[in-house]
Amino acid sequence: xxxxxxxxxxxxxxxxxxxxxxxxxxxxxxxxxxxxxxxxxxxxxxxxxxxxxxxxxxxxxxxxxxxxxxxxxxxxxxxxxxxxxxxxxxxxxxxxxxxxxxxxxxxxxxxxxxxxxxxxxxxxxxxxxxxxxxxxxxxxxxxxxxxxxx
Amino acid sequence: xxxxxxxxxxxxxxxxxxxxxxxxxxxxxxxxxxxxxxxxxxxxxxxxxxxxxxxxxxxxxxxxxxxxxxxxxxxxxxxxxxxxxxxxxxxxxxxxxxxxxxxxxxxxxxxxxxxxxxxxxxxxxxxxxxxxxxxxxxxxxx
Numbered sequence: 001x002x003x004x005x006x007x008x009x010x011x012x013x014x015x016x017x018x019x020x021x022x023x024x025x026x027x028x029x030x031x032x033x034x035x036x037x038x039x040x041x042x043x044x045x046x047x048x049x050x051x052x053x054x055x056x057x058x059x060x061x062x063x064x065x066x067x068x069x070x071x072x073x074x075x076x077x078x079x080x081x082x083x084x085x086x087x088x089x090x091x092x093x094x095x096x097x098x099x100x101x102x103x104x105x106x107x108x109x110x111x112x113x114x115x116x117x118x119x120x121x122x123x124x125x126x127x128x129x130x131x132x133x134x135x136x137x138x139x140x141x142x143x144x145x146x147x148x149x150x
Numbered sequence: 151x152x153x154x155x156x157x158x159x160x161x162x163x164x165x166x167x168x169x170x171x172x173x174x175x176x177x178x179x180x181x182x183x184x185x186x187x188x189x190x191x192x193x194x195x196x197x198x199x200x201x202x203x204x205x206x207x208x209x210x211x212x213x214x215x216x217x218x219x220x221x222x223x224x225x226x227x228x229x230x231x232x233x234x235x236x237x238x239x240x241x242x243x244x245x246x247x248x249x250x251x252x253x254x255x256x257x258x259x260x261x262x263x264x265x266x267x268x269x270x271x272x273x274x275x276x277x278x279x280x281x282x283x284x285x286x287x288x289x290x291x292x
Binding site: 028031032034035036037038050051052055056058059062072073074075076077078079080081082083084087110147149150 | 171177180181183184185186187188189190191197198200201202209210211212214215216218219222233234235236237238239240241
């Protein structure tokens with residue numbers, strides 16, 4: 001059952017979702033680099049991970065969509081912002097938290113829609129198998145448009 | 151003030167970093183596999199059309215990935231040691247399978263330790279699909 005837009009209100013702002021952890025394996029990083037067009041010979045350091053790899057770490061967002069009853073096909077990606085504080089690379093263990101920071105209903109040309117912003121904060125907890133105090137590596141703000149299911 | 155020193159000139163009005171890349175279903179499948187984003191509008195034409203879209207559309211983050219790669223390669227050639235710090239993108243129009251995309255860059259500001267760049271991803275040579283501002287910070291020797 002797809003989400004009814006009337007259930008997506010400003011009262012959701014501030015809702016936080018459980019933390020997820022991600023181990024960046026070399027294979028995963030290579031798959032991503034390949035998908036965005038890097039050739040292996042371009043990368044001297046195999047542990048190099050492009051910053052937008054962080055887009056792969058969206059389990060928190062998918063979890064939020066499921067909890068809110070939002071079907072993926074209801075979503076359009078409107079905008080994306082990143083702040084990168086520290087580099088990350090394969091062999092790192094990252095954690096992420098997700099929070100709803102904006103909900104705004106609008107009426108567009110194609111009907112009712114709801115704009116939602118999700119803030120994700122990413123921290124590195126382990127590098128090369130060595131645990132350490134969490135270090136914030138990046139923040140992302142994902143802006144989506146939720147439309148009625150058809 | 152000493153500016154970031156570039157190995158090659160990058161201050162021309164607008165540079166083409168990537169030109170005429172054809173978007174294929176294979177690209178979308180590979181991106182879905184790597185990113186875990188299996189929104190049906192990226193692989194199911196019927197579902198995409200049912201949602202009022204013209205057909206299967208590419209992941210916005212795939213376009214941003216191409217822009218990330220183009221910028222990173224440009225920085226790598228121009229001034230090794232630059233690291234992406236801010237990346238802000240607005241998805242203006244949809245990119246579909248069969249579109250050809252190009253990425254351009256325009257240097258906005260160049261200080262002693264960072265540079266600001268305006269990036270655009272165009273489709274089919276004309277229509278702007280993604281507009282992006284980026285700041286790269288110098289973290290190593292130039």
